[in-house]
Amino acid sequence: xxxxxxxxxxxxxxxxxxxxxxxxxxxxxxxxxxxxxxxxxxxxxxxxxxxxxxxxxxxxxxxxxxxxxxxxxxxxxxxxxxxxxxxxxxxxxxxxxxxxxxxxxxxxxxxxxxxxxxxxxxxxxxxxxxxxxxxxxxxxxxxxxxxxxxxxxxxxxxxxxxxxxxxxxxxxxxxxxxxxxxxxxxxxxxxxxxxxxxxxxxxxxxxxxxxxxxxxxxxxxxxxxxxxxxxxxxxxxxxxxxxxxxxxxxxxxxxxxxxxxxxxxxxxxxxxxxxxxxxxxxxxxxxxxxxxxxxxxxxxxxxxxxxxxxxxxxxxxxxxxxxxxxxxxxxxxxxxxxxxxxxxxxxxxxxxxxxxxxxxxxxxxxxxxxxxxxxxxxxxxxxxxxxxxxxxxxxxxxxxxxxxxxxxxxxxxxxxxxxxxxxxxxxxxxxxxxxxxxxxxxxxxxxxxxxxxxxxxxxxxxxxxxxx
Amino acid sequence: xxxxxxxxxxxxxxxxxxxxxxxxxxxxxxxxxxxxxxxxxxxxxxxxxxxxxxxxxxxxxxxxxxxxxxxxxxxxxxxxxxxxxxxxxxxxxxxxxxxxxxxxxxxxxxxxxxxxxxxxxxxxxxxxxxxxxxxxxxxxxxxxxxxxxxxxxxxxxxxxxxxxxxxxxxxxxxxxxxxxxxxxxxxxxxxxxxxxxxxxxxxxxxxxxxxxxxxxxxxxxxxxxxxxxxxxxxxxxxxxxxxxxxxxxxxxxxxxxxxxxxxxxxxxxxxxxxxx
Numbered sequence: 001x002x003x004x005x006x007x008x009x010x011x012x013x014x015x016x017x018x019x020x021x022x023x024x025x026x027x028x029x030x031x032x033x034x035x036x037x038x039x040x041x042x043x044x045x046x047x048x049x050x051x052x053x054x055x056x057x058x059x060x061x062x063x064x065x066x067x068x069x070x071x072x073x074x075x076x077x078x079x080x081x082x083x084x085x086x087x088x089x090x091x092x093x094x095x096x097x098x099x100x101x102x103x104x105x106x107x108x109x110x111x112x113x114x115x116x117x118x119x120x121x122x123x124x125x126x127x128x129x130x131x132x133x134x135x136x137x138x139x140x141x142x143x144x145x146x147x148x149x150x151x152x153x154x155x156x157x158x159x160x161x162x163x164x165x166x167x168x169x170x171x172x173x174x175x176x177x178x179x180x181x182x183x184x185x186x187x188x189x190x191x192x193x194x195x196x197x198x199x200x201x202x203x204x205x206x207x208x209x210x211x212x213x214x215x216x217x218x219x220x221x222x223x224x225x226x227x228x229x230x231x232x233x234x235x236x237x238x239x240x241x242x243x244x245x246x247x248x249x250x251x252x253x254x255x256x257x258x259x260x261x262x263x264x265x266x267x268x269x270x271x272x273x274x275x276x277x278x279x280x281x282x283x284x285x286x287x288x289x290x291x292x293x294x295x296x297x298x299x300x301x302x303x304x305x306x307x308x309x310x311x312x313x314x315x316x317x318x319x320x321x322x323x324x325x326x327x328x329x330x331x332x333x334x335x336x337x338x339x340x341x342x343x344x345x346x347x348x349x350x351x352x353x354x355x356x357x358x359x360x361x362x363x364x365x366x367x368x369x370x371x372x373x374x375x376x377x378x379x380x381x382x383x384x385x386x387x388x389x390x391x392x393x394x395x396x397x398x399x400x401x402x403x404x405x406x407x408x409x410x411x412x413x414x415x416x417x418x419x420x421x422x423x424x425x426x427x428x429x430x431x432x433x434x435x436x437x438x439x440x441x442x443x444x445x446x447x448x449x450x451x452x453x454x455x456x457x458x459x460x461x462x463x464x465x466x467x468x
Numbered sequence: 469x470x471x472x473x474x475x476x477x478x479x480x481x482x483x484x485x486x487x488x489x490x491x492x493x494x495x496x497x498x499x500x501x502x503x504x505x506x507x508x509x510x511x512x513x514x515x516x517x518x519x520x521x522x523x524x525x526x527x528x529x530x531x532x533x534x535x536x537x538x539x540x541x542x543x544x545x546x547x548x549x550x551x552x553x554x555x556x557x558x559x560x561x562x563x564x565x566x567x568x569x570x571x572x573x574x575x576x577x578x579x580x581x582x583x584x585x586x587x588x589x590x591x592x593x594x595x596x597x598x599x600x601x602x603x604x605x606x607x608x609x610x611x612x613x614x615x616x617x618x619x620x621x622x623x624x625x626x627x628x629x630x631x632x633x634x635x636x637x638x639x640x641x642x643x644x645x646x647x648x649x650x651x652x653x654x655x656x657x658x659x660x661x662x663x664x665x666x667x668x669x670x671x672x673x674x675x676x677x678x679x680x681x682x683x684x685x686x687x688x689x690x691x692x693x694x695x696x697x698x699x700x701x702x703x704x705x706x707x708x709x710x711x712x713x714x715x716x717x718x719x720x721x722x723x724x725x726x727x728x729x730x731x732x733x734x735x736x737x738x739x740x741x742x743x744x
Contacts, residue, residue: 179552216554243689256727263690277738280511282731356723
């Protein structure tokens with residue numbers, strides 16, 4: 001065996017000082033040379049553990065081999081035959097816990113940078129293969145089936161299911177409530193981590209496969225799920241995500257200046273409030289901003305607040321550093337940019353002034369007790385430890401739940417006490433006839449790629465049903 | 469795109485658009501609203517549905533010019549189109565046979581009350597309507613409301629038409645007149661709805677109000693429109709917009725409506741500069 005090369009090629013990033021003041025992408029991507037060098041480290045294992053670690057089963061060693069050989073169109077073809085959204089996945093997938101964690105070289109501490117290579121291929125295609133040229137389609141497994149499938153929601157689960165179903169020959173229409181397609185990829189994840197131009201390009205790719213996208217269509221209000229089925233659709237995939245923000249339900253939470261992360265990020269990302277007043281939607285710009293929570297959404301919110309001009313931005317999290325649910329990379333990015341971490345702290349109440357504006361958070365100091373159901377050590381209040389953090393803006397990033405708009409207007413859909421829809425773990429089939437579901441609406445808030453995996457599996461199951 | 473088929477300037481600063489939106493028209497019910505976005509750079513604003521026609525496939529909205537977005541909207545003409553028209557959103561108004569219902573309409577809220585009063589009339593209720601504006605030149609749809617009302621009282625703050633004074637005075641008189649009032653529907657500016665609710669509170673007559681906090685998506689996603697009702701936080705977009713006026717925290721609602729005063733002024737100034 002050739003000698004192993006354990007030097008991962010680093011990806012250039014914007015300087016932390018500069019990037020804290022702009023919304024341009026933080027990571028800059030590989031050059032062709034860098035990509036080839038990284039690709040050349042792949043040892044092309046017989047047993048493809050990396051593929052098994054990918055929820056959408058991308059033929060990882062094959063596209064890496066194509067990069068190594070400099071055959072970029074082939075790399076594009078291989079990647080997009082399994083993954084309709086590679087530019088997105090290459091940026092926001094937690095590869096370190098998926099394909100890269102199962103890479104043979106991971107044992108040596110230097111897995112192939114699969115995510116960066118995936119991103120490179122997607123970006124190369126956008127730059128080098130004009131959109132009007134025929135998209136690299138996989139062999140369609142069938143002629144037009146004459147069957148119609150409705151996909152509700154155009155986030156990662158819906159887009160993936162729609163793309164696969166269209167490739168399998170079915171007529172697909174996506175119903176999207178917002179004025180653009182992409183779901184959380186558009187309203188949630190900020191421009192500097194996932195440029196909207198890239199999301200739009202990948203949405204356009206899905207549309208190019210023959211998928212119709214109906215915007216401004218709030219299923220449950222405009223038409224119910226049952227009415228959609230009655231109007232001539234043979235199956236429905238529900239991929240409406242988890243869009244309902246959770247609050248702490250403590251004193252002062254309705255003070256002015258306290259946002260849900262969903263609202264804050266929607267204003268900034270979807271409505272482009274960072275360009276106010278050129279764009280009409282405003283967002284408040286605090287001097288001292290507290291973000292409650294420690295996940296990726298909390299990091300995104302904190303880093304947006306910083307870019308909007310806040311002097312001090314705090315992550316206020318009730319557990320310690322090691323339990324932060326955000327990707328390590330995002331925590332490091334945030335810290336580099338100057339986000340301050342107030343760990344083992346949890347708000348007791350928010351303080352406000354006479355004009356109903358928030359002035360601070362009274363927090364408890366916390367300590368870690370025995371592990372709870374999640375396996376993480378339970379945070380316990382230290383009695384008498386209250387302290388005040390002065391703040392003029394708060395962003396609550398505690399997670400989200402599924403929106404009940406559809407489940408509450410549909411007969412025969414089973415939901416859990418968390419509002420998630422009950423669906424088969426493998427196929428996504430719900431207890432309701434002709435209805436499948438996948439992504440955050442089933443699992444509660446999770447990752448882009450797990451939603452895509454669910455969309456893919458459901459598409460396979462729907463195809464079997466339609467052809468059965 | 470959603471085309472403006474008809475435009476009518478009801479009074480200075482309040483306009484009516486009839487919009488081509490067949491799918492929304494099929495589903496619209498009294499008390500619901502739409503979210504409108506004028507174009508690529510526009511914000512999403514909630515506007516109440518004033519009327520609809522299933523056969524024609526149209527939905528009518530009435531709006532008041534209060535800031536940059538509504539001022540921009542007011543520049544559009546028949547034949548123009550708006551980028552987004554999302555709905556029907558919110559829970560429809562409760563319509564049942566209650567007996568005698570007093571409908572109180574204030575300002576642009578008149579357009580919100582109209583379809584509710586009509587539906588209540590069709591359900592067999594006796595309708596007393598109190599319509600209040602600042603002055604005669606801001607009065608509209610007196611005829612529309614008269615058409616569905618058994619009794620009609622118009623008030624103006626300055627006495628230029630109808631009775632001089634505010635709507636709570638005739639409301640109080642009706643409650644004390646010996647006539648059995650089974651329900652009150654009050655829709656208009658926050659301060660009007662607040663004082664109508666305070667007026668009816670001693671008698672305990674159920675008073676329904678329609679809240680209009682700031683919204684973004686209008687589908688329960690952002691929580692911007694949260695209001696406190698009976699001590700519980702509710703989202704006006706999906707739990708409302710109608711709530712029990714006796715339970716609403718009015719001061720909180722009024723405070724939350726002021727969140728973007730500075731930005732609204734900035735946007736309006738910018739807009740005026742570019743259009744002067």
